[in-house]
Amino acid sequence: VHFWASWCEASKQMDEVFAHLAVDFPHALFLRVEAEEQPEISEAYGVTAVPYFVFCKEGKPVDTLEGANPASLANKVAKLAGPANVAQSAAPASLGVAAGPAVLEKVQEMARQNGSSAAESTLKKRLEQLVNSHPVILFMKGNPEEPRCGFSRRVVDILKQEGVEFGSFDILTDNEVREGLKKFSNWPTFPQLYCKGNKEAKLRSQ
Known part of the structure; x- marks a missing residue:
């Protein structure tokens, strides 16, 4: 279950990964809850920030993930639902093993964007120091x-x-x-x- 908010950019990014994981793991059930629109559900699962993920098995929560970490999300899904490719083992749960092609492509794209953002942030700090x-x-x-x-x-x-x-x-x-x-x-x-x-x-x- 992905608890998200429409105003949160990290939620939007992780929601794309979430959607790709739903394609890679068709036998698992992927649900979305807009946290602020469903406060009772959010409170029941202890949601205090978004993005927030709750992993359930047989109707009971077994794991959680807070924050924008696509690799951890993919690995936790693979651990619970099994590898995307049944011919592969989910251990070790590296991103390349855990995730299928759809989410791998999305994660690689996010990594490139994050790398670019980090470089821009470093340059901005340098310019501020210079001026x-x-x-x-x-x-x-x-x-x-x-x-x-x-x-x-x-x-x-x-x-x-x-x-x-x-x-x-x-x-x-x-x-x-x-x-x-x-x-x-x-x-x-x-x-x-x-x-x-x-x-x-x-x-x-x-």
Whole structure:
């Protein structure tokens, strides 16, 4: 039984895995309960968060799973219902053995998406650290001593004339930062000037 909520993104992802498992294990019964719409049922099974799965045998709960873990879900289903392919054993209950082709494909897709999300999260943290590394920091082409575009040279000259102390980062030396900043600041060109980490205080070259 999958206890889920329509507003929960993790529930939606796991519901897709749940649906694929229903295809891979046609002899098992797969049920869905919208947790907040059926509070009495949710309370009876101790559901406090979604996604939440209850595994039953002969009408009695024998196992549970909380959270978005497609591999654990597939293995628990296989352990209870037997392997998707009867010619294979469910032990050891690795994902490749426990799940059939439908859920394997879905899990691999989710893994790719999660990997991409993790990389984006890591880059975002790095960019946040960079923009906060100096009270004023200029992301430019080249460096203050040798600017490599007219716009960058102009900004450096203004900052020096005004006596502003600033740090700098040469975006030509790091393509990941260069491309990431375009999304981070929602502006496609350089230089970009940040004051006290404030994304709104950036120079937008025309």
